């Protein structure tokens with residue numbers, strides 16, 4: 001049939017490339033829409049098929065001013081991003097689908113993702129790295145051979161699947177630097193790039209004007225199979241940046257400053273879109289860093305519309321001039337290109353928050369908690385007051401007469417002194433900030449200028465440099481600053497977040513003795529913005545988080561008790577005083593270095609690795625078959641049983657179900673499907689032992705997500721699970737008919753054998769924590785048909801519906817206790833025969849139990865009927881269940 005919006009088709013590039021031009025709707029509302037909503041509108045127009053996406057949806061989005069926070073709309077992203085932990089089960093499912101259709105005489109090669117999918121093999125292969133060596137990588141490759149063979153088969157067998165082999169880079173980096181396109185070209189059409197991903201850093205991409213956010217594994221699978229994501233049309237908070245950036249302020253300070261503003265603004269669940277003249281001062285990496293922080297303030301995305309800065313960034317990657325021109329003329333034609341200086345282009349937002357960039361000054365955090373921020377200018381005073389204050393988050397309670405103490409000691413034959421505030425550990429770590437080269441470069445350029453000015457770091461200070469990845473080392477080296485880091489004592493000690501905390505070499509004994517002797521409050525300064533544990537070393541009582549350049553500055557100063565404005569950082573051997581401002585690199589200098597060396601070389605490096613490693617991985621042999629040759633001996637990859645019957649898991653009425661578990665509040669995805677090690681006494685361990693594996697070969701649940709037998713046994717196998725049927729935490733439950741206690745899996749197996757459907761009773765916030773598809777698949781394979789809880793985490797609720805498990809919610813104020821349930825009732829839930837997308841639905845749950853007041857000898861059962869009433873909306877991929885009912889309590893039937 002003809003596309004309902006074919007009249008909007010326009011062309012660029014001399015008519016060779018087509019696009020849907022929403023401007024041809026001639027609707028004045030379009031020009032007022034936030035640009036992020038325009039991206040959604042375009043996708044909805046282009047994907048309008050009358051089934052998943054309707055003209056009504058297009059109208060609703062166009063009517064965003066009225067419909068925000070009301071209408072439920074579909075969104076079809078341009079691509080899906082999977083990391084290997086979530087990618088394995090998704091691809092295993094697709095492979096199993098091929099088997100299933102082949103069994104029914106259909107050509108299995110027709111089963112492919114509809115939406116282009118990039119799978120980045122990253123986590124599971126790096127997780128065991130303690131040292132960065134080729135030998136380790138080879139060992140990992142051997143250990144992970146089965147999974148690599150499978151991935152390689154996927155990349156050959158499926159259309160629309162691109163597998164990025166191990167060790168090219170972290171997911172978000174590859175996404176940012178390699179996969180991002182700003183616009184997509186397919187079938188002669190050009191359209192904006194957009195993505196949903198299972199990586200928690202997916203939102204970073206919004207810094208490049210690409211709309212995207214994180215979803216659960218099951219939702220991403222639905223998108224791969226061509227279904228849109230369903231969401232409530234979001235409110236969009238306009239974040240207006242004004243003023244100019246203070247020269248001592250790094251990107252991280254700006255990020256933290258903006259994050260703080262946004263956190264206070266309370267924008268949970270909304271889109272944030274940046275505008276105002278200040279935006280052009282932020283480089284593309286600055287923007288992606290800000291976008292990466294949006295989980296901190298609970299925004300769905302932080303969107304930076306494409307402008308000249310974005311184009312400049314892509315010029316440094318692989319975009320040819322021709323491509324850049326095409327993208328610019330397309331983005332301009334559909335009004336997705338911003339000139340931030342021109343306020344006449346500003347859209348109308350749900351609300352506006354104004355942030356003055358001049359108000360942002362550099363901060364450090366500490367001495368004990370990351371949330372205690374101190375402006376660098378106040379540091380000296382603040383540390384003094386920490387010495388005075390009584391012991392607490394901001395106090396050490398050092399008596400006045402002991403505050404001035406100086407303890408001399410010898411180090412390598414030279415005498416030094418330690419005092420309160422002396423820095424003994426200085427760690428430049430690029431963990432969450434490795435995406436933002438400018439901060440590490442600022443530190444490097446500062447190191448360079450310090451060395452050139454003749455400054456040194458005292459040799460007893462444990463200095464270290466832990467770049468987040470080889471990439472960081474690479475650009476520190478290509479920009480020429482690495483040798484200066486080394487000259488100041490900052491040597492590369494390792495990669496990855498493992499080095500963030502406590503992994504530095506021990507302090508020299510003389511230093512430890514001096515600290516003990518004077519009972520000194522010695523300090524550690526480290527960069528990184530999340531991994532604050534306050535336990536760098538037992539003898540270091542004050543730990544500060546600071547930006548990488550400030551770590552360098554405090555290391556040179558040797559103390560945190562310094563006012564950089566008034567006191568010199570150090571004195572050269574000629575006795576000349578050098579102030580921090582004398583050697584602090586300017587923002588322009590940093591951005592110039594970044595442009596000249598970093599961006600293009602990161603990209604080149606990534607491409608190089610892509611080629612080399614691809615070849616490496618491709619040395620692993622794999623079959624050319626259309627269906628996957630499952631190896632019955634494999635304990636990593638197994639065909640799951642979902643498709644043994646060709647029917648979709650759907651919510652269905654159930655009768656006389658038992659509660660498998662009776663849970664309390666805040667059951668997390670870690671309780672439901674732990675990712676960590678497999679306990680030796682667990683059901684999964686019994687299975688693996690039966691496959692002749694030794695406990696050393698068990699690996700983790702995370703690594704075994706391609707094996708449904710292990711994952712089902714691992715469901716609710718957390719030792720922290722608090723089941724109200726049991727007296728203490730553990731992965732056990734009560735098998736109600738027999739009254740026996742057993743592993744949750746074992747109980748589920750018995751219920752299934754007896755044909756008894758299962759439900760789970762739970763409290764508030766069921767299913768919070770990071771999403772993994774086994775949190776819904778596991779319960780499904782266990783026979784769980786409904787979860788009745790006080791509230792659900794939204795992602796998890798969607799996943800349950802995706803697996804046909806009903807997420808039912810008690811009426812506000814009600815719970816299992818208020819309804820006097822003890823969990824041993826039998827539950828009957830009836831649904832109407834047909835459910836249709838976005839239907840509002842009420843569900844009655846009858847819970848019946850045998851009364852203990854009746855003499856069992858009478859052989860009569862006495863049922864009390866409860867109706868649990870539910871009035872929350874559940875939305876998943878078009879299903880929309882609204883459950884409202886009375887709370888009746890009959891008895892005596």
Ligand SMILES: *[C@@H]1O[C@H](CO)[C@@H](O)[C@H](O)[C@H]1NC(C)=O
Nearest residue numbers: 242243244355356357358359
């Ligand atoms: C931002 O703050 C600076 C310094 O506080 C002030 O001079 C400037 O006028 C402010 N800019 C705007 C646009 O409010």
Ligand SMILES: *[C@@H]1O[C@H](CO)[C@@H](O)[C@H](O)[C@H]1NC(C)=O
Nearest residue numbers: 263264266267268296297298
């Ligand atoms: C973000 O969401 C979490 C969980 O829903 C909540 O605990 C937290 O208070 C929220 N934070 C903000 C800043 O809204």
Ligand SMILES: *[C@@H]1O[C@H](CO)[C@@H](O)[C@H](O)[C@H]1NC(C)=O
Nearest residue numbers: 177178179317318319320607
């Ligand atoms: C990068 O550019 C080169 C040469 O223009 C091209 O062959 C290659 O496919 C491009 N890579 C990507 C990822 O676009």
Ligand SMILES: *[C@@H]1O[C@H](CO)[C@@H](O)[C@H](O)[C@H]1NC(C)=O
Nearest residue numbers: 828829830844845846865890
């Ligand atoms: C629940 O109990 C009520 C009252 O006895 C009855 O009318 C209703 O049909 C029952 N519903 C189910 C699902 O059994």
